Amino acid sequence: MPVTVLLVDDEPLVRAGLRAVLEAQPDIKVVGEAADGAAVIPLVRRLRPVVVAMDVRMPLLDGIEATRAVLRTVDAPPKIVVITTFENDEYVYEALRAGADGFLLKRARPAEIVHAVRLVAEGESLLFPASVRQLAARYGDDGGNRAARAVLERARLTEREADVLRLMTRGLSNAEIAARLVVGTETVKSHVSAVLAKLGARDRTQAVITAYESGFVAPG
Amino acid sequence: MPVTVLLVDDEPLVRAGLRAVLEAQPDIKVVGEAADGAAVIPLVRRLRPVVVAMDVRMPLLDGIEATRAVLRTVDAPPKIVVITTFENDEYVYEALRAGADGFLLKRARPAEIVHAVRLVAEGESLLFPASVRQLAARYGDDGGNRAARAVLERARLTEREADVLRLMTRGLSNAEIAARLVVGTETVKSHVSAVLAKLGARDRTQAVITAYESGFVAPG
DNA sequence: GAGCGGCTCCCCCGTGCGGGGGAGGCTCGT
DNA sequence: ACGAGCCTCCCCCGCACGGGGGAGCCGCTC
Numbered sequence: 001m002p003v004t005v006l007l008v009d010d011e012p013l014v015r016a017g018l019r020a021v022l023e024a025q026p027d028i029k030v031v032g033e034a035a036d037g038a039a040v041i042p043l044v045r046r047l048r049p050v051v052v053a054m055d056v057r058m059p060l061l062d063g064i065e066a067t068r069a070v071l072r073t074v075d076a077p078p079k080i081v082v083i084t085t086f087e088n089d090e091y092v093y094e095a096l097r098a099g100a101d102g103f104l105l106k107r108a109r110p111a112e113i114v115h116a117v118r119l120v121a122e123g124e125s126l127l128f129p130a131s132v133r134q135l136a137a138r139y140g141d142d143g144g145n146r147a148a149r150a151v152l153e154r155a156r157l158t159e160r161e162a163d164v165l166r167l168m169t170r171g172l173s174n175a176e177i178a179a180r181l182v183v184g185t186e187t188v189k190s191h192v193s194a195v196l197a198k199l200g201a202r203d204r205t206q207a208v209i210t211a212y213e214s215g216f217v218a219p220g
Numbered sequence: 221m222p223v224t225v226l227l228v229d230d231e232p233l234v235r236a237g238l239r240a241v242l243e244a245q246p247d248i249k250v251v252g253e254a255a256d257g258a259a260v261i262p263l264v265r266r267l268r269p270v271v272v273a274m275d276v277r278m279p280l281l282d283g284i285e286a287t288r289a290v291l292r293t294v295d296a297p298p299k300i301v302v303i304t305t306f307e308n309d310e311y312v313y314e315a316l317r318a319g320a321d322g323f324l325l326k327r328a329r330p331a332e333i334v335h336a337v338r339l340v341a342e343g344e345s346l347l348f349p350a351s352v353r354q355l356a357a358r359y360g361d362d363g364g365n366r367a368a369r370a371v372l373e374r375a376r377l378t379e380r381e382a383d384v385l386r387l388m389t390r391g392l393s394n395a396e397i398a399a400r401l402v403v404g405t406e407t408v409k410s411h412v413s414a415v416l417a418k419l420g421a422r423d424r425t426q427a428v429i430t431a432y433e434s435g436f437v438a439p440g
Numbered sequence: 441g442a443g444c445g446g447c448t449c450c451c452c453c454g455t456g457c458g459g460g461g462g463a464g465g466c467t468c469g470t
Numbered sequence: 471a472c473g474a475g476c477c478t479c480c481c482c483c484g485c486a487c488g489g490g491g492g493a494g495c496c497g498c499t500c
Contacts, residue, residue: 012330017237110232158476171426173456186479193458203458203486205425206391212432378446393486406449413488423456423488441500448495456487466477 002029003121006049006078008066010035010058014106018053021110028117037061037069044070049078050121054100056084067098079120157198164191168204169211222249223341226269226298228286230255230278234326238273241330248337257281257289264290269298270341274320276304291319299340377418384411388424389431 005022007015007030015033022028032047034040037054038061044052052070056063063082071077081102101120104113157165160181167177174192178185192204201207225242227235227250235253242248252267254260257274258281264272272290276283283302291297301322321340324333377385380401387397394412398405412424421427430436 011326013237013241013326013333014233015237016240016330017233017235020236020240021233106231106233110236113233160477168425169429171422171429173423175456183477184479186481187477189458190478193460196458202391203393205388205428208425208428209389209391380447394488395486403447404449406451407447409488410448413490416488444497444499446496446498448493450493451491453489454487455485457485459483459485461481463480464478466475468473468475470472 002027003051003117004029004031004047004049005117006030006032006034006040006043006047006052008034008037008040008052008058008063009055009083011055014055018113021113022117024110025114028114037063037066040066040070041073044074044078051079051081051117053081053083053104053117056082064098067100071099081116081120157195161191161195161198164188165195165207165211168192168195169208222247223271223337224249224251224267224269225337226250226252226254226260226263226267226272228254228257228260228272228278228283229275229303231275234275238333241333242337244330245334248334257283257286260286261289261293264294264298271299271301271337273301273303273324273337276302287320301336301340377415381411381415381418384408385415385419385427385431385436388412388415389428389436 005028007018009015009018012035015035019030019033022030031049032043034043036058040052040054040061054063054066058066061069063084067080067082070080079101080099081104082100083104083106102116104116163181164177167180172180174185174188177192178188181188192207195201196203196207199207199210201210225248227238229235229238232255235255239250239253242250251269252263254263256278260272260274260281274283274286278286281289283304287300287302290300299321300319301324302320303324303326322336324336383401384397387400392400394405394408397412398408401408412427415421416423416427419427419430421430
């Protein structure tokens with residue numbers, strides 16, 4: 001009785017790689033592929049995979065939203081392993097909060113990928129160790145919990161804070177942002193501080209980085 | 221007489237993907253894999269592949285340097301296809317200048333990847349069209365050449381400056397960068413100033429934005 | 441060997457930034 | 471009518487940042 005897996009990634013190359021790695025195992029069977037999050041739900045309904053291996057960054061519907069959607073609309077939902085290229089705490093906790101069972105880096109070794117799929121199939125959760133280490137390093141000594149809280153409060157940017165962050169990502173200074181929004185610089189400073197706190201960023205540079213890494217803004 | 225290919229990428233997953241895609245062709249044979257640029261030269265000497273599919277970003281020796289090294293030290297060198305994740309990568313032109321014969325995006329469809337390998341094997345060059353279009357759109361109307369020049373002249377960052385910029389894009393302060401590079405903070409400040417001047421950035425935040433927008437670094 | 445570019449380090453100096461407080465007005469929902 | 475949340479503005483304060491200089495060392499080229 002094989003572990004059936006649905007692959008969701010917008011890059012055919014990555015899908016091919018996952019397929020090659022997983023199909024090499026006698027107890028794992030790739031039963032389908034999807035190129036974006038929007039296609040996941042009907043495929044899950046039809047194929048009923050045990051595990052869904054899902055990329056974070058995808059067109060139409062990203063991995064986080066797709067995870068939420070699957071868990072909300074499908075009964076007896078599959079286990080979900082979220083896969084991404086870069087270690088990024090925002091993704092990790094967004095994904096786990098959305099209900100994902102595991103988190104994997106694309107640079108993981110094939111054996112680790114296989115191991116992750118088997119583990120979540122058995123009902124275990126899994127965090128690829130490197131991610132946890134990074135989180136702990138970034139937020140101090142008591143690791144996960146505090147980091148989780150910091151990140152969890154992040155998603156709640158107010159409209160004004162989002163405006164400010166958006167202008168920050170365009171390289172504007174506080175004074176310039178103030179002029180653009182027609183408010184005082186002190187107001188901008190308040191918003192900036194709030195943004196930094198919510199993003200767990202130390203300064204505006206880190207905030208901008210998080211904005212790019214989280215997809216709040218996109219290059220190009 | 222099959223086209224023999226050496227795969228060079230630090231992610232086993234991508235290697236597996238390329239292998240799956242290419243081995244599906246009767247006339248293409250993957251004869252070896254390497255996980256970093258440093259391992260390429262001995263492998264090329266031993267395996268004598270017709271084509272090397274090489275990632276840009278790799279530990280130890282990146283794809284550009286590895287390309288240069290292969291072309292400089294191996295006689296009757298293989299054709300080299302450089303592969304990267306993101307379009308609009310300033311490395312594209314570095315790669316072609318280094319002597320690469322083709323440029324490919326990881327998100328390319330399998331058929332395109334196969335086509336690229338066959339093409340360079342026959343001595344043709346290839347630029348994946350989407351990249352040229354994006355570059356042209358950004359830098360003006362007359363297409364590739366001017367865009368290439370713009371990119372190359374835009375930021376002739378020295379190696380050290382590139383190191384510093386890379387760490388800036390990870391949110392590090394000058395002191396942290398200094399510690400990481402094992403130099404004084406004054407040195408870092410010098411490099412940072414040089415980077416800001418070359419990028420036309422007012423502060424580190426703008427530099428990081430430029431780094432993202434130009435593809436110097438890419439979000440996950 | 442003179443020159444040049446890159447890496448390293450040093451000085452001074454102004455200021456934008458971010459933390460820590462607080463406070464008033466506004467629109468909500470209950 | 472009341473509190474909650476948001477937006478707005480204010481204070482003080484320390485510090486990292488970035489500009490403008492300069493300087494010595496190395497390896498390269500001419």
